[in-house]
Amino acid sequence: MTPEELNDLAGEYVLxxxxxxxxxxxxxxxxxxxxxxxxxxxxxxxLLPLTELAEPVAPSPYLWRRIERSLGHHAVGDTPPVPWWNLLALWRGLAGAGLLASLVLASLLLTRPAAINPTAYVVVLTAPQSQAPGWVIQASNDQQIQLIPLGVMQIPADKALEFWTKGDDWQGPVSLGLVKPGQSLSIPLDKLPPLAPNQLFEMTLEGPNGSPTGKPTGPIQAIGRAVKVI
Amino acid sequence: MPEPLFDYEACLLACARGEQQALRQLYEQDCARLLGVAKRIARDTALAEDIVHEAFINIWNGAGGFDPRRGSARGWVYSVTRHLALNVMRKKGREVALSDEHEQTLAAEPSTEHFEYRARSGKVYQCLEHLEPARRSCILHAYVDGLSHSEIAQKLGTPLGTVKAWIKRSLAALRECMA
Structure with missing residues (x-):
């Protein structure tokens, strides 16, 4: 075969x-x-540059997997879906969220002890003669009190119970309103000075519309003093 | 060639060392173009994917035998794919068993259809411009579409002997022009 023939053969082969x-x-x-x-x-x-004349064709998503399978390769670059329990990002996220939550809670614990302590003051109102407890007052802060009856106090039908309080240095008792026997009440103290230790609370028997003078006039039914809870 | 950033030679060397990631990179770099080349010849997407599948197997297994002194790595990757596609099509053509004479009679209607293409930069395109359009079409139908002599004769409505002679002389002219 001449070099010419060799070249012709090679050219037609590549073509x-x-x-x-x-x-x-x-x-x-x-x-x-x-x-x-x-x-x-x-x-x-x-002739290689002539391959550019063929428009590229996007391969199907299965082609690479087929190649890998044929070669006995295991997922290169094309990792199989990771089960949820093995997702590093998930556990990192949860650990981060947990750490954040514990920091927030710890800071609340350190900066707001009052909010954690449900009761700052307690008053037990007892009958003056029998010392039988009739009501309990709870205050988780010094702006609001909870009045809780321990039983249903018997009072005459034409009378009403009036609720009073007086701080040690106050001029006189201040009315907190009428209270029905056995009634549970939440009473704001925002118009009054903050609740203080040893503050007096009492119930007096008054007319159906309360004391006409604005000061206690009837007999005391229950009385007690605020005690700060440690 | 427009892909100076991808190091085909390093990629084939890595494949030869058994680095699967290198084959994956080659796939991402050239799969769509290789599939395009195979599809033009095979004229069927599923068959083209079969060809590219086999090409990647051959590239992986043959990377160790690739000798960079004998040609460009990129050229080798394309040649492997193209020749697989041509093998498939020539084998098919033989099974159809149309004789040259038979195809010649089929090509009764002369056609003025030429290979539509936009010349690009590169020596081979400059040299193709020097060929008569009909002869240039023969070369491009053969190389890009993978058509046989008789298929080109049929397509261009030109006698088979003429097509064979045109291709032979065109190849000689290209070689001279590109020397």
Whole structure:
């Protein structure tokens, strides 16, 4: 075969116009025929830019998996879905959230002890003669008190119970309003000085509309003093 | 060539060392283009994917035997794919077993259809411009569409012997022009 014939054969092989038998023959010769191989490689380089004329085609998502499977490779770059319990980000997030929550709670614990302590003051109102407890007052802060009946006090039908309080240094008792026997009440103290230790609370028996004078006039039914809860 | 950033040679060397990530990078870099090349020749997307699948197997297994002194790594990757596609199509053509004479009679209607293409930068495009349009079409139909002599004759409505002679002379002219 002349160099000219060799070049023609190589050119037609690379161009793709050889028939099946001739192609196979050239491919077998390429294994050991260095001059033919050189001629073919020269043609490959010459014509390679023409591959640009073919529009790219997006591969299906399965093609890479197929290649990997055929090669016996395990997911490279294309990792299988990670089960939720093995998601590092999930556990990092939860650990971060937990740490944050514990810091917030710890700071609340240190800066707002009053909010944690449900009761700052307690008053037990007892009957003056029998000392029988009739009501309990709870205050979790010094602006609001809870009046809790321990039983249903018996009072005459034409009378009413009036609730009073007086601080140690006050001029006189201040009315907190009428209270029905057995009634549970939440009473704001925002108009009064803050609740203080030893502050007096009492119930007096008054007319159906309360004391006409604005000061206790009837007999004391229950009385007690505020005690600060440690 | 427009892909100076991807180091094909290093990629093939890494494949030869068994680095699976390198094959994946090559796939991401060139799969769509290789599939495009295979599809133009195979004329069927599923068949083209079969061809590219086999090409990647051959690239992985043959990377160790690639010799950079004998040609560019990128060229080798494309050649492996193209020749697989051509093998498939030539084998098919033989099974159809149309004789040259038979195809010649089929090509009764002369056609003026030429390969539509926009010339790009590069020596091969400059040299193709020097060829007569009909002869240039023969080269491009063969290389890009993977058509056989008789298919080109049929497509262009030109006698088979003429097509064979045009291709032979065009290849010689290209080689001379590109030397």
């Amino acid at each position: 793709g116009t050889l028939a099946a038998e001739q192609r196979l023959h050239v491919q077998q010769r390429l294994e050991h025929d260095a001059p033919l191989r050189a001629a073919v490689e020269a043609w490959e380089q010459r």
